[in-house]
Amino acid sequence: MLKCEGYDVISFADPKAFLAGDMPSRLGCVILDVRMPGMSGLELQEILTGRAYECPIIFLTAHGDIDMAVQTMRDGACDFQQKPIKPDTFLPAVSRAIEKDRARRGGATNLLDELKRFRSLSEREKEIAEKVAQGFTSQQIAEQLGISKRTVDHYRMAALTKIELRTPAELAGFFERIRVFLAAHESQTF
Structure with missing residues (x-):
């Protein structure tokens, strides 16, 4: 869906692959599931926070509740979406996250x-x-x-x-x- 909307999408097999291969200098956002192989999205968010990773995070999960959503937002996530994906709420969330990243970078990328x-x-x-x-x-x-x-x-x-x-x-x-x-x-x- 994101590729069809014109976004450049990079997927990672698991959180460890993301930690090894992500390019934090690249404009964008990170979309995490709560349940992922080897490490939860919540654990990955904690690692990223510890590294002062500033790229906006959106959680997308079928295994969330209100308490989890509140906690991820307190920990810096910019959105929390439930599966199945609803394009009318998900796509604007991605757009807002990217705009947030662009603003954080002073309006421009490198x-x-x-x-x-x-x-x-x-x-x-x-x-x-x-x-x-x-x-x-x-x-x-x-x-x-x-x-x-x-x-x-x-x-x-x-x-x-x-x-x-x-x-x-x-x-x-x-x-x-x-x-x-x-x-x-x-x-x-x-």
Whole structure:
């Protein structure tokens, strides 16, 4: 579901694999189940808290109760969701968690990481993503470029997936940071 919504998702087989392979410098959130192989989500949250891990945590479980939800929130989780997943509450929770992480980082991720993501875009993806950032709809972009709306949607989704953003406002901020960064570092190669 998250991939279909344009999120870049990384899954881990168990909490130990997460502790070994996670990249805390990456913008995002962590979604934990209460019951996981080898360690509970509550135990993992405790370890992360002890490490001053700041990435927002969402619990998603079929084995929770009100006391558990309250405790996880007191311990720093930003949301607690019951299974089965309800997209109308889960997706906004993920969006809020990512926005919380973005705000914690001062509104931007590492600029060199953003530059790398920007450079991963094809010329057509850049062109379409910039038009989305300017507030144009897919239909308007298709008419401007003389291509189908479906083609625009394809490039738009590819670009948003690569740069890990979703809204026109996020895109506008992303392109502005890239422009400012490149203007300030014109003579350097990255």
